[in-house]
Each structure stands twice: as structure tokens, then as C-alpha cells.
Amino acid sequence: MSESAASAFDRASEAPGHPLKDIWRLRTWFAPYAPRVALAFVGSWLSAAAAVLAPIVLSRVVIDEILMQRRADGQRDFGQRALTTWLADVLGASQLTAAALIYLAWILSWGGFGFLYRVQLARASQAALFDLRRDLLAHVEQLAPAFFDRTRVGQILARVTTDVESLSDLLTGIGMLLGELLPLSLAAATMLSLDPVLFAEISPMMLAVALVIAVFRRIALPTYAAIRASLARMQEHLHEVLSGMDSVQLFARERISIARHAALNEENRKLEARAIRAETLQNPIMESVQTFALALLVWLGGNHVAAGIVSLGSLVLFLQYSEMLFRPLAALSEQSNQWLRATAACQRIFRLLDWNERLSEPSQPLRLPERVQGHVEFRALRFRYQTGPEVLRSVDLTIAPGETLALVGPTGSGKSTLARLLCRLYDAPEDTVFLDGIDVTRVALADLRRQVGMILQDFHVFPGTVRDNIALGDPAKSAADVRRAAEIVQALAFIEALPQGFDTPLTGGGRELSNGQRQLLAFARVIALDPRVLVLDEATAGVDPATETAIQRALASVTRGRTSIIIAHRLKTVRDATRIAVVDAGRIVELGNHDQLWASGGLYRALYEAQLAESTG
Numbered sequence: 001m002s003e004s005a006a007s008a009f010d011r012a013s014e015a016p017g018h019p020l021k022d023i024w025r026l027r028t029w030f031a032p033y034a035p036r037v038a039l040a041f042v043g044s045w046l047s048a049a050a051a052v053l054a055p056i057v058l059s060r061v062v063i064d065e066i067l068m069q070r071r072a073d074g075q076r077d078f079g080q081r082a083l084t085t086w087l088a089d090v091l092g093a094s095q096l097t098a099a100a101l102i103y104l105a106w107i108l109s110w111g112g113f114g115f116l117y118r119v120q121l122a123r124a125s126q127a128a129l130f131d132l133r134r135d136l137l138a139h140v141e142q143l144a145p146a147f148f149d150r151t152r153v154g155q156i157l158a159r160v161t162t163d164v165e166s167l168s169d170l171l172t173g174i175g176m177l178l179g180e181l182l183p184l185s186l187a188a189a190t191m192l193s194l195d196p197v198l199f200a201e202i203s204p205m206m207l208a209v210a211l212v213i214a215v216f217r218r219i220a221l222p223t224y225a226a227i228r229a230s231l232a233r234m235q236e237h238l239h240e241v242l243s244g245m246d247s248v249q250l251f252a253r254e255r256i257s258i259a260r261h262a263a264l265n266e267e268n269r270k271l272e273a274r275a276i277r278a279e280t281l282q283n284p285i286m287e288s289v290q291t292f293a294l295a296l297l298v299w300l301g302g303n304h305v306a307a308g309i310v311s312l313g314s315l316v317l318f319l320q321y322s323e324m325l326f327r328p329l330a331a332l333s334e335q336s337n338q339w340l341r342a343t344a345a346c347q348r349i350f351r352l353l354d355w356n357e358r359l360s361e362p363s364q365p366l367r368l369p370e371r372v373q374g375h376v377e378f379r380a381l382r383f384r385y386q387t388g389p390e391v392l393r394s395v396d397l398t399i400a401p402g403e404t405l406a407l408v409g410p411t412g413s414g415k416s417t418l419a420r421l422l423c424r425l426y427d428a429p430e431d432t433v434f435l436d437g438i439d440v441t442r443v444a445l446a447d448l449r450r451q452v453g454m455i456l457q458d459f460h461v462f463p464g465t466v467r468d469n470i471a472l473g474d475p476a477k478s479a480a481d482v483r484r485a486a487e488i489v490q491a492l493a494f495i496e497a498l499p500q501g502f503d504t505p506l507t508g509g510g511r512e513l514s515n516g517q518r519q520l521l522a523f524a525r526v527i528a529l530d531p532r533v534l535v536l537d538e539a540t541a542g543v544d545p546a547t548e549t550a551i552q553r554a555l556a557s558v559t560r561g562r563t564s565i566i567i568a569h570r571l572k573t574v575r576d577a578t579r580i581a582v583v584d585a586g587r588i589v590e591l592g593n594h595d596q597l598w599a600s601g602g603l604y605r606a607l608y609e610a611q612l613a614e615s616t617g
Contacts (some may be wrong), residue, residue, distance in 0.1 A: 022346045023170070029128040043117035047110050048182035052190065054106035055320040056080050061099045064313035076193060090476040124170040132349075134162050139353055145425045146385070147357045147615040155235030159352050162231065163345035186329050187321035198310070198318065201300050205293030206325055206388075212285050220278050224273060226444075230268040232348075237264055297322055311586065347540065360427055365444040368435070372451050374401040374532045374563030376422060377434040381419060385426075391417050393586040404564040406574035409583035415567045415614050418537045418583070422565070453531030457523035457538035461510025467496055467502040470524045477528055488557050489523035523558060533563045546562030571608045574602050580604065 061084050062076040071111045080102065088098035122346060137160060191199045248257055262439060288357045301315040310318075376399040383392040392414045399405045407415040421428040422442055433440045440448055462469055470485060471477035482502065486492045495515050498504040508516050526534065552573065557563075570572050581595065582590035582604045590602050597604035 022343065023174075025173075025350060026128065026132075026167075026346075029132050030124060032131070032519075033124040035118050036127075040117045040120035040124065043115075043120065044182055047113035047117055048108035048186055050106045050113060051183040051324065052079065052186040052321075053078060054103055054110060055101055055317050056190075056301070057084070057103045057106060059313035059317035059320070062096065062103075062313075063316055064311045066095050066099065068312060073334050076190070095572050123173070125168065127596055129164055129167055129171075129357075130133050132167070133160060136160050136349065136353065136489050142358055143355070144357050144427075145420075152236045152240070154239035155232055156176060156238060156352070158232040158235045159349055162235065162314060163349050166342045166345035167349070170339055170346065174339075177393060181328055183324045184189055188322040191318060191321050191325075196301055198297075198304055202297050202322065202465070205289060205296065209286060209293075209326065212289065220275060223278070225347070226347075227271045227275065227344070229348075230264065230271055234264045234268060235503070237261055265456045292467060293326065294322060295320070296485050357423060359445060360387070360441065361445060362442045363445065367436055368438065368441045369452055370533045372436045375399070375434075375436050376533060376563055376565070377437075378418065379432055379434065381418075381421070381428065381432040383421060383428060391586055392421075395588055397566065397591075398586060399563055401563055402560050402561060403578045404566065406566045406568060406577035406580040407609065408568060408571055408574060408580060409582055410607075413583040414586045415583050417536055419454065419537055419565055422533075423452050424448055424603075434533050450529070451531055452533040452535065453526040453529050454535040454537065455522050455526050459510075459518050460520060461506050461513070461521070463502050463507055465500075465503075465505055466498065469506060469521055470528050472525065472528075474528075481528055484529040485524040486520075488527050489520055490553060491517070491520035491524050494516065494520070502581065527558060531562070533565070535565045535567075536558060537567045538569065571604075581591055581609075 042172050056077055057080050061080050067530050084095055084098045084102055087102060088095050091098065091101075105370060140156060140160070188199075192541075192552055212256050237257075237260060241261070248254060258487070298315075301310070301318055301598060304310045306314055318485045378397040379396040381392050382390060391507060393415075394416065397418075398428050407414055407418060417426075421433055422435075422440065424445055428441060430441050431439055435443070435448070435451065450562075462472075467479065467482050470482045479502070483492070486495055486502075495502060504512075506512055510521070513521070548607055566577060568576055574580060579593055582602070584603060590600065590604050592600070598608070
């Protein structure tokens with residue numbers, strides 16, 4: 001697989017994007033929670049209304065009318081004077097007491113409805129992110145195996161975990177901003193109606209604050225994208241070191257690993273320092289502009305009060321509303337760090353979701369019989385990985401139903417590639433690989449893999465019990481089915497010797513078991529699937545002689561009635577195969593049983609004799 005192909009995903013992930021466009025795409029995951037979002041925005045409107053009405057009670061009713069004894073009938077009070085008079089009559093209390101109670105009610109409503117808004121929006125956000133994580137993992141599981149051959153696990157892990165978690169900060173920030181923008185809009189409309197001249201005089205200050213934020217965003221966004229990338233590289237490196245800790249310690253690579261991590265850490269530190277410098281410069285500028293705007297408002301508003309243009313209550317109202325004008329801008333400034341980090345994470349997530357490297361699925365798949373015969377055929381098969389050299393060169397091979405065929409040959413000759421094309425871990429050219437005369441590229445992947453089982457050298461143990469690892473969560477597999485599969489592959493003895501038998505919990509990787517025991521579980525897992533075609537790719541490599549002997553004894557039962565393809569380097573393990581195909585440089589150069597190939601004196605005999613010399617030397 002080529003380096004250019006390997007880096008294509010990296011380049012797509014780190015390329016400049018459109019943050020607003022990516023954020024807008026999140027609506028897909030919010031759609032199922034539209035009622036909750038609607039309830040949140042109802043709460044936000046009610047909270048905004050209360051936030052605007054509370055200052056009117058203080059300025060219009062308390063200051064102008066009650067304290068200053070000045071009634072300005074031409075100025076809007078949104079019914080607060082009439083409400084105060086009505087409440088005073090109902091309670092038999094003074095106007096000041098009634099105004100204080102109404103003011104308190106609006107303040108409590110502001111907080112209460114704001115709480116409703118934030119809680120509902122947070123619940124909708126967390127539910128949407130839950131669905132996004134699920135869909136992201138589902139998408140990753142559908143990507144072609146070739147994608148994982150050239151993409152580091154830590155890189156994918158960073159997107160599914162930390163990058164999605166960063167979106168929580170983004171959504172929280174957006175929610176806070178929207179909660180502030182509604183009072184801002186109402187306050188601005190009220191200020192404009194009270195004194196258009198004074199409002200116009202302080203408006204440039206708001207534009208100055210907005211300009212500072214826009215300039216900061218333009219400068220800082222690339223930095224935060226680089227920070228996300230550097231964090232992902234650190235996570236990738238840590239994953240590689242921790243997953244390969246045995247090799248790190250055995251080969252004394254601790255210093256190299258630490259040095260590599262230190263370099264990545266230093267890169268991240270420099271980027272964080274650059275972001276902090278920008279933030280520390282932005283915040284004082286924001287505060288200075290806001291303070292200057294308030295001072296200007298006091299000076300200009302005081303002159304208007306002295307000239308009789310507006311009342312003292314109107315000036316107080318302006319001052320309170322000015323807080324509503326600047327608070328969203330200040331919140332935007334404070335949250336810009338998290339938002340910029342989160343938008344960078346959002347971009348990386350959607351680049352992964354947009355990466356559609358999948359095995360082809362036929363639009364109208366052909367159905368395989370419930371139980372195929374197991375006739376396998378390769379016709380003039382040529383294959384290369386991406387733009388690399390040709391791995392298979394015009395391979396023609398037919399495997400009869402129930403036959404056991406061994407594939408042997410030098411490393412890199414193409415043996416495993418043949419097996420992977422049959423299992424469709426990679427896409428073969430059309431009309432080159434057939435199962436019972438049906439082109440496997442025209443069969444649905446799930447249908448094909450019910451019929452073709454594969455046992456690899458590297459067997460993955462999932463967290464769960466021994467039974468879970470054999471049945472793989474398939475409800476159709478009963479305890480009896482699991483036990484029978486273990487018995488066929490001669491794994492029953494060691495499983496029953498475990499502390500809890502089939503219910504013994506295993507950690508990821510199955511470190512509680514030996515290599516041989518894990519390999520026996522691999523056999524049991526595939527036998528539980530009961531495929532008609534069985535592929536064993538170096539399935540006995542890396543096991544101890546006793547386990548290998550047990551596996552060899554089990555092979556007779558495992559392969560009985562099945563078409564079996566056995567890939568092996570240790571040639572003594574395939575002597576009893578019906579036929580042996582010798583693969584060299586992507587071609588089948590010899591074909592026959594052990595005795596025939598030994599007598600021909602070709603490559604098979606040379607390989608066999610070399611292994612005999614190694615074992616006796």
C-alpha cells in the first residue's frame with residue numbers, strides 16, 4: 001500500500017475546513033431531540049423576556065415614578081407600571097413593596113427559565129453526542145480493512161473519544177451564547193426606542209469588540225487545529241507504546257519512547273503557549289473596550305439626563321441593558337478558546353465520517369444457498385494493493401467441495417492475499433473469485449462470511465467471558481453449541497480447568513490464556529459459526545508443540561465435510577492435505593500432493609529440505 005494513499009486521510013483531516021458548515025451538520029443528530037430543543041428555546045425566550053422586564057421595573061417604576069416622582073407617559077414600560085399598581089391594590093401594600101415583589105419575580109423567572117433552557121439543551125446535546133459516537137463507530141467498522149492497514153489506531157481513537165468530547169464544550173458554548181443573544185436583541189430594541197442618539201453613540205464600541213473577536217478567530221483557528229493534531233499524535237504514540245510495552249521493555253526502547261513522547265509533548269507545549277499568548281492579549285483588549293464603552297455611556301447619558309432628553313431611570317436602564325449587550329460578546333471572547341478547539345475537533349470528526357473507503361456492496365446481491373457446496377475457483381486473478389506492485393499474477397486454481405488445499409511458499413509470495421480475497425477483506429476484480437460458481441463480488445458481505453470462516457494467526461480476545469468470545473454475542477448460539485465447538489477443537493479440557501469454566505471473564509487481549517489456548521478459542525469461534533469453507537492462515541504458528549499436536553488432531557474433525565484452505569510456513573503441518581499449491585512471486589508454480597511434489601524435486605522439496613535442516617541443525 002502506497003505512502004501517498006496512506007497520507008491521503010491525514011491530509012484530508014488536517015486541511016482547512018468551514019467551521020460553521022461543520023457545526024451546522026450537527027443538526028442531523030439533534031433532529032430526533034427536536035421537542036427537547038424546542039422546549040429549551042421556549043425557556044430561553046421566557047428567560048430573555050424576564051431579563052429585559054426586570055430592569056424596566058427598577059428604572060421606570062422604582063426610580064422614575066416612585067423615587068423621582070416623574071412619570072414619562074411617552075416612554076414604554078411594557079405594562080410594568082400598571083402591574084405594580086394592580087399588585088399594590090390586591091395586596092394592600094405600597095407601590096415600592098409591589099415593585100420589589102415584581103422585580104424579584106422577574107429575577108427568579110430569569111434564573112428559573114434559564115435553568116430550564118440550559119438543562120434541556122444539555123440533555124439534547126448529550127443525547128446527540130451519544131448518537132454521534134455510535135454512528136462514528138458504526139462508520140469506522142464499515143471501512144475497508146485497507147484503511148486500517150495504513151491508519152494508526154490511536155488516530156481513530158482520538159476522533160471517537162476526545163474529539164467527540166470536545167464537541168460538548170462547543171455545544172455548551174453555543175447554548176450559552178444563544179441564551180445571551182435573545183436578551184441582547186430585546187435590550188437593543190428597547191434602547192433604540194428610548195434614545196436612538198445615545199444608542200448610536202455607543203454602538204461603535206460593540207463593533208470594536210466584535211472586530212477584536214473576529215481578528216482573534218482568524219489568527220487563532222489554525223493554531224487550535226494544530227493543537228488538536230498534536231494531541232492526536234501524542235495519543236497515537238501512547239497507544240503504540242502501551243500496546244507494545246512487552247517489546248519496549250524487552251528491547252530496552254524506553255529511552256527512545258520517552259524521547260519521542262518528549263518531542264511530541266514539546267510540540268504541543270509550543271502550540272499551547274502560542275494560543276495562550278493570543279488569549280492573554282485578547283482578554284485585556286476586550287475588557288478595556290468594554291470599560292471604555294461603559295464610561296462613555298455614563299458621560300454621554302449623564303449629559304442627556306442633565307439636558308432633560310432622558311430621565312435618570314432611562315440612564316440606569318441603558319447601563320443595565322449595556323451589560324446585556326456586552327455580556328454575549330464577553331462570553332464569546334471567554335469561550336473562543338474552547339470553541340476554536342472544538343471546531344477543529346468537529347472538522348476532524350466529519351473528515352472521518354466523510355471518508356468512504358469501503359468494500360463494494362452489490363446493489364442487487366446474488367443470494368448464496370443456505371448451505372453452499374464449497375466449490376472455490378480463482379480465474380486469471382491479478383491483484384495489487386492500491387498503486388503498489390502486482391501481488392498476484394494470473395492465478396488459476398480450482399478447489400473441489402470438501403477438499404483440503406494447502407498454500408505454501410516463500411514469505412510475500414501472495415498466499416494470504418488469495419485467502420483475503422476469497423473472504424473479501426479486499427475487493428477482487430470482478431469475475432475472478434467464485435464460490436459455487438457465483439462471483440463473490442456479487443454477494444453481500446454478510447452472506448459470504450456466513451459461509452466462509454477464517455482463522456488468523458493473531459486472534460483477538462474481546463473483554464467478556466470465554467463463552468462470549470466463542471459465540472461473539474450471537475443469540476442463536478446456545479450454550480450447547482458453544483460447548484460442542486470447544487469439544488470439536490479439543491479446547492474443552494483447558495476451558496473446564498479455568499476458575500469459572502465457560503463463564504471465566506477474560507480481559508481484552510486474553511492475557512489470562514497462553515498463545516495456544518487463545519488459538520484454540522479461535523478455532524472454536526469459527527466452528528461455532530459452522531462455515532462451509534474454512535481458511536486457516538498460519539493458524540498454528542506461534543503455539544507450543546503440544547498445542548500444535550492437539551490442533552493437528554482436531555483438524556481432521558474441523559475440516560471434515562468442509563472445503564479447507566490451509567496457509568502454512570511449517571510444511572510438515574500440511575503433509576496430509578489433499579493437494580498442496582506452491583505459490584511464488586504471485587503465481588502458482590507447483591500443484592499436487594506431498595509425495596508428488598517431493599518427487600518432482602522443485603521449490604516445494606527445496607523448502608521442505610531447508611526446514612528439515614533447520615530443525616535438525
